[in-house]
Amino acid sequence: MARDIIDDRLVGALHLRALDRAGLARDPALEHVAYQAGTLSALMDGAFDGDLALVDLLRHGDLGIGTVAGLAGELVVIGSDAFVIEGDGTVSRPGPAVTTPFAVVCSFAPQHRFTVNEPTSLGELRTRIDAVVGDPAVIVAVRIDGRFRRLAMRSVHRQHPPYPTLAEVTAHQTEWQLESLSGSVVGFRFPDGVAAIDVPGHHLHVISDDRSAGGHLLDLEIESAVVQLDVSSDLHLELPVGVVLGEPGQADRATIARIEGQHAG
Ligand SMILES: [Zn+2]
Numbered sequence: 001m002a003r004d005i006i007d008d009r010l011v012g013a014l015h016l017r018a019l020d021r022a023g024l025a026r027d028p029a030l031e032h033v034a035y036q037a038g039t040l041s042a043l044m045d046g047a048f049d050g051d052l053a054l055v056d057l058l059r060h061g062d063l064g065i066g067t068v069a070g071l072a073g074e075l076v077v078i079g080s081d082a083f084v085i086e087g088d089g090t091v092s093r094p095g096p097a098v099t100t101p102f103a104v105v106c107s108f109a110p111q112h113r114f115t116v117n118e119p120t121s122l123g124e125l126r127t128r129i130d131a132v133v134g135d136p137a138v139i140v141a142v143r144i145d146g147r148f149r150r151l152a153m154r155s156v157h158r159q160h161p162p163y164p165t166l167a168e169v170t171a172h173q174t175e176w177q178l179e180s181l182s183g184s185v186v187g188f189r190f191p192d193g194v195a196a197i198d199v200p201g202h203h204l205h206v207i208s209d210d211r212s213a214g215g216h217l218l219d220l221e222i223e224s225a226v227v228q229l230d231v232s233s234d235l236h237l238e239l240p241v242g243v244v245l246g247e248p249g250q251a252d253r254a255t256i257a258r259i260e261g262q263h264a265g
Contacts (some may be wrong), residue, residue, distance in 0.1 A: 013110065022077060028059060034139045035060035038102035039197045039239070043067075048165035050101030052238060054082050054094055057103055060236070063143060065187045065205040066103025068193035072158035073171055074216045076141075076207045077105050078186055083207055086213040087157030087174055091207070104188055104198065106141045110228035119149060119221040121197040127200050129189060129229060138233045140189040141203060146225025148185075152177045153206055172195025175218065183208035185217060196236065 029035075037052040047070045058080060066075040073086040075094075084094050112132050113156075116125070125144075133140050154175040187204035194200050207214040 003228075004051055008233050014085055029061050030236075032106050032108040032230065033143065033234040033236055034104055034106045034255045035236045035238075036084075036104045036198065037100055038067070038236045039237075040102065040265070041197070041200060044166040045111030046165050048101050048159055048163045050099040052100055053096060054098050054100060054102075055096035057100055057105060061107050063108035063141060063186055064103060065203065066100050066105075066107030067156075069099045070158045070160065071101075071103060071156055071163075071166075074155045074205050074214065076186060076205045076214055077103075078184055078207060079212070083211060083214065085155050085205075085207075086215075087155050088248075089153075089155065089174070089176060089213065089215065091211055091214055099169055104231060106232065107228050108141055108143060108228075110141075110230045112227075112229040112231070114227050116146070116222050116225045116227060117223075120225075122217075122220050125222065126189075126218070126229070129202070129227070130147060132230055133189075135231075137191045138231050139191070139224065139235060142187050142189060142202070143228045143229040143230075143231070144169050144185040144222070145228075146182070147223040148181045148183065148225075149176075149221040150177060150179050150217040150219070150224045151181055151217070154218055155215045176215070178208075178213055180223075181213065185215070185220065187217070197235075209242065 002167055002225065037057060039051060044255065048069065058077065059226045062080040064077040068075055073084040075084045082094055084092050086092060108253050129140065129142065152175065154173045156169050156173050159169060183206060185204050189202045190198045190200055192200045204217040205214065206217050
């Protein structure tokens with residue numbers, strides 16, 4: 001469908017490779033390659049079912065974020081384990097047959113590492129990550145392990161067909177704050193110009209060390225932490241049914257979904 005044609009600039013910049021189901025079987029986890037199931041534009045339109053099982057997603061990476069079928073919470077993949085933070089904040093371990101309509105993972109092999117030993121805001125953290133990486137046109141996988149003075153998070157409640165749009169769901173999201181938490185923040189920084197595929201900028205999820213709390217990160221203040229970054233310029237994308245991949249040089253065909261504010265993936 002025309003509305004899901006993907007931004008051609010991204011295709012050129014990111015060595016984006018679309019996979020079909022046959023491609024899935026040939027594409028095991030690779031270092032410095034991000035793997036994505038679904039697109040943000042499809043998710044925004046209410047395509048919440050998904051048909052990629054988490055067990056298959058985990059074959060493509062050991063760290064990542066996303067959501068699960070029915071938009072039933074925030075997905076965290078860390079150390080090859082998957083966790084779902086549900087709409088009421090409960091953390092569960094999804095079974096391998098649970099599917100995802102939207103997720104990004106990578107085989108985490110960090111090239112950059114730095115420590116934070118003073119109170120640091122989310123804005124300061126983003127600025128430092130961007131400075132360490134340098135190139136704004138690459139994908140950056142982020143893992144932050146440490147102690148957090150404050151974490152503001154949110155999640156969403158499971159939806160049932162006929163599905164509403166993502167904007168309608170996030171209008172009813174639940175938000176909460178935790179203080180003095182030890183845990184990990186994981187996710188990705190995507191380049192500008194990816195709005196149809198993914199969330200431009202930093203998109204991070206939280207999981208506590210005891211795996212009892214987490215969510216989609218809204219804000220944080222770090223007490224002390226180790227930040228690790230894995231930079232990749234390749235994105236392997238499993239296209240949902242009906243999505244057409246644009247070709248370089250045909251930018252007039254591109255339609256980019258505009259995203260304002262936070263999304264629920
Ligand atoms: Zn999210």
